[in-house]
Amino acid sequence: MSTPGTNAPSGSPGSSNPEYVTARVRARRGALFDDDEYSKLVRMSPAEIARYMEESEYEQEINDLGSRHSGVDLIEYALNRNLSRHFDALLGFAEGQLYDLIARYLRKFDAWNVKTVFRGVYTDADSEAIETDMIRAGEFDDALINRLLEAGTVEDVVTVLDGTMFADGLEAAFEDFQETDTLVPLENAVDRAFYEQLLGNLPSGEAIDLYREFLEAEIDFRNVRNALRLARSGADIDPGEYFIDGGRLFSASEMSTLVENTDELVSRIRESTYGEKLSEPLDELEAADSLIDFERALEGVLLRYSKQLGNVHPLSICPVVAYILMKEREVTNIRAIARGREAGLSETAIEQELVIL
Amino acid sequence: MSLELASELGNVVLQTGQSGGPALSPSAAAALGVGLAAFGAGYAERGIGAAAVGAMAENEDLFVRGLILTVLPETLVILALVAIFLV
Numbered sequence: 118m119s120t121p122g123t124n125a126p127s128g129s130p131g132s133s134n135p136e137y138v139t140a141r142v143r144a145r146r147g148a149l150f151d152d153d154e155y156s157k158l159v160r161m162s163p164a165e166i167a168r169y170m171e172e173s174e175y176e177q178e179i180n181d182l183g184s185r186h187s188g189v190d191l192i193e194y195a196l197n198r199n200l201s202r203h204f205d206a207l208l209g210f211a212e213g214q215l216y217d218l219i220a221r222y223l224r225k226f227d228a229w230n231v232k233t234v235f236r237g238v239y240t241d242a243d244s245e246a247i248e249t250d251m252i253r254a255g256e257f258d259d260a261l262i263n264r265l266l267e268a269g270t271v272e273d274v275v276t277v278l279d280g281t282m283f284a285d286g287l288e289a290a291f292e293d294f295q296e297t298d299t300l301v302p303l304e305n306a307v308d309r310a311f312y313e314q315l316l317g318n319l320p321s322g323e324a325i326d327l328y329r330e331f332l333e334a335e336i337d338f339r340n341v342r343n344a345l346r347l348a349r350s351g352a353d354i355d356p357g358e359y360f361i362d363g364g365r366l367f368s369a370s371e372m373s374t375l376v377e378n379t380d381e382l383v384s385r386i387r388e389s390t391y392g393e394k395l396s397e398p399l400d401e402l403e404a405a406d407s408l409i410d411f412e413r414a415l416e417g418v419l420l421r422y423s424k425q426l427g428n429v430h431p432l433s434i435c436p437v438v439a440y441i442l443m444k445e446r447e448v449t450n451i452r453a454i455a456r457g458r459e460a461g462l463s464e465t466a467i468e469q470e471l472v473i474l
Numbered sequence: 475m476s477l478e479l480a481s482e483l484g485n486v487v488l489q490t491g492q493s494g495g496p497a498l499s500p501s502a503a504a505a506l507g508v509g510l511a512a513f514g515a516g517y518a519e520r521g522i523g524a525a526a527v528g529a530m531a532e533n534e535d536l537f538v539r540g541l542i543l544t545v546l547p548e549t550l551v552i553l554a555l556v557a558i559f560l561v
Contacts, residue, residue: 137524137525137527140528140529141529144533
């Protein structure tokens with residue numbers, strides 16, 4: 118992987134090879150856990166889940182980590198490692214334009230890692246604890262991640278990130294951080310940098326146009342989620358700060374007014390292009406008043422959207438992104454099961470936590 | 475020089491025009507057809523082959539199936555060969 122965080126228009130020579138990549142991606146998608154396996158997993162103890170995983174896709178990771186960790190930790194680290202192995206492999210066999218598009222999307226994990234380091238440093242966690250939460254699937258190489266882990270203060274982290282795509286936004290955000298002593302401005306700067314490079318000068322083409330629409334939907338959903346959370350928490354924060362540019366649903370100033378009036382926000386979503394897809398979860402939201410269920414429904418809608426897009430344009434970035442989302446979701450699901458079992462939640466409670474297509 | 479060439483070319487064109495026959499003999503046209511069909515088959519196999527190798531990399535059991543699917547467009551060339559025997 119080349120210089121981290123640069124947004125070069127072509128990072129890999131040659132034309133793209135969507136046939137090869139999508140064939141491999143589809144095979145891997147087929148290996149993901151299905152309904153039956155989830156219902157089996159829900160009934161297992163953490164140790165049994167680990168044993169079950171050893172006989173599946175996760176064999177290599179469980180074997181590698183089995184001697185050092187156990188229980189839920191083993192599952193969690195194995196999941197993270199497996200995720201980065203698969204996504205690194207994606208970058209390994211994609212070429213040309215396809216490589217660029219996948220790399221852009223996978224920088225999500227760079228953003229994740231940076232945020233994790235910020236939180237870890239802020240709460241004085243030791244670097245070993247931070248390291249276990251890292252997902253090395255993005256573009257940052259091990260050297261950079263190690264330097265991030267060695268950083269002792271938030272300022273150090275910002276300095277280490279100098280030269281990456283996050284640098285510009287972080288500089289301004291750091292001043293805010295010094296004034297307010299909350300991580301919010303820094304985390305928002307990271308998110309914003311990620312989404313900016315994700316949508317910035319996308320190539321043209323029919324499939325890419327649809328892909329852009331999908332990314333816009335992802336951003337919109339994020340904004341909706343943030344708006345609802347802010348409305349719920351009732352905290353006195355400027356919602357515009359959380360706003361991510363690039364969506365189609367509303368602008369930063371609109372979001373500020375909509376946060377104050379949830380009903381208006383809901384009706385706004387209903388009237389938008391997402392109204393049809395989201396009508397059921399919105400009904401539930403209004404009836405049951407449960408934000409968690411709604412957020413999970415949003416994710417389900419997004420997953421289905423990406424999957425459908427992958428069927429419309431089988432030879433493009435679309436099926437790859439669908440796979441990335443599904444794999445991520447699987448990891449989150451298994452983690453929820455393992456954590457839930459450990460905490461002694463009932464099977465139905467855990468099942469509610471899962472998003473299964 | 476170029477003028478000479480042009481007039482000679484004109485002569486050639488006129489000559490073929492005078493003889494009244496088609497520009498291509500039937501067997502030449504058939505050969506061209508087979509060639510184009512082979513080109514099309516090759517282009518089709520490019521994509522299928524890439525996908526088949528990708529599938530095989532994930533699961534070696536797919537070798538036979540991938541091989542069959544990869545050479546399917548070859549039927550284009552076999553059908554085009556019929557044209558050779560018809561002329």
